[in-house]
């Protein structure tokens with residue numbers, strides 16, 4: 202019998218616990234019906250942790266996260282904690298987890314479910330069948346480089362400085378994730394930078410190419426300037442498979458790609474770190490959306506982003522692609538069958554609650570996979 206997988210569940214604030222509740226039901230289903238057993242630990246994070254422990258994440262939780270096979274997070278934040286100093290805000294809990302676990306590769310899939318093709322602002326033929334992956338470097342680049350700061354010059358002029366900086370290991374480790382992802386998908390990587398105007402972009406391009414030539418010649422590699430990529434994403438997004446890019450460009454391009462698919466309530470994400478000696482990467486999975494205080498406590502949040510984050514965990518942390526396909530297939534069929542939470546419903550269309558959407562996905566899982 203393989204050992205149970207250790208999962209740390211961090212529901213967080215607002216709709217976080219509501220959507221995570223549906224993941225809990227799915228975990229039970231996998232245990233009962235697919236003999237896939239998990240050892241679950243649940244801890245507080247964000248505002249919920251501040252209220253009880255006085256900090257947005259405790260050392261013990263970070264320790265548990267470090268030793269887990271994967272971490273699943275709901276969402277953090279809310280008005281109650283908005284007036285706290287920056288260093289004590291709920292979001293710092295999430296940032297600390299990313300930093301302490303060394304999660305440098307942020308995966309944001311943009312998948313357009315056929316049933317939701319009308320939710321995109323682009324023409325149906327442009328987005329129908331879309332399935333791309335934006336891979337963003339998460340712990341380096343201009344958001345972290347030094348020197349940084351705002352200074353006042355002798356003549357009274359103020360000057361703001363940030364520094365874009367990447368080293369070869371930083372570029373190689375994220376590019377490696379990109380090539381490995383591509384091998385499990387459409388086998389194409391597009392590396393994105395601004396080598397035409399930035400030295401860090403020249404280095405990025407050269408090093409990605411070097412790694413490709415040395416170890417990943419079986420994967421098709423292309424290079425693109427970030428401004429062109431932004432344009433191509435709305436012109437013809439289906440030309441891409443995996444896009445790998447730095448922290449700044451990835452921040453923007455992943456949001457742009459996400460919106461091709463319609464709603465925030467549908468978007469999962471993963472953040473991965475280095476593999477250990479067994480090949481297991483530290484990993485945190487979370488929906489892209491926040492704690493949605495405007496609808497929290499009403500039982501109407503869309504749980505699909507959180508359920509699809511669980512599917513990503515099955516695929517990338519547990520190497521259970523077939524089980525992940527099952528969850529994604531169940532979601533696809535439920536949407537095709539017309540079930541909608543409020544965020545993805547057309548005006549006047551009937552809507553279901555968070556729990557009803559969870560039940561519909563579980564019923565479909567049962568039909569597809571039991």
Ligand code: NAD
Nearest residue numbers: 276277278279465466490491492493494495496502503544
């Ligand atoms: P948000 O993502 O929480 O909400 C934006 C809009 O989308 C809201 O109208 C909300 O009702 C809707 N929405 C989001 N998720 C939904 C879902 N699953 N189902 C249905 N509707 C959904 O972003 P915001 O309003 O800018 O931020 C609210 C709080 O969340 C803030 O405190 C912010 O700091 C925090 N936040 C946290 C994370 C995170 O935990 N990773 C990410 C973004 C924002």
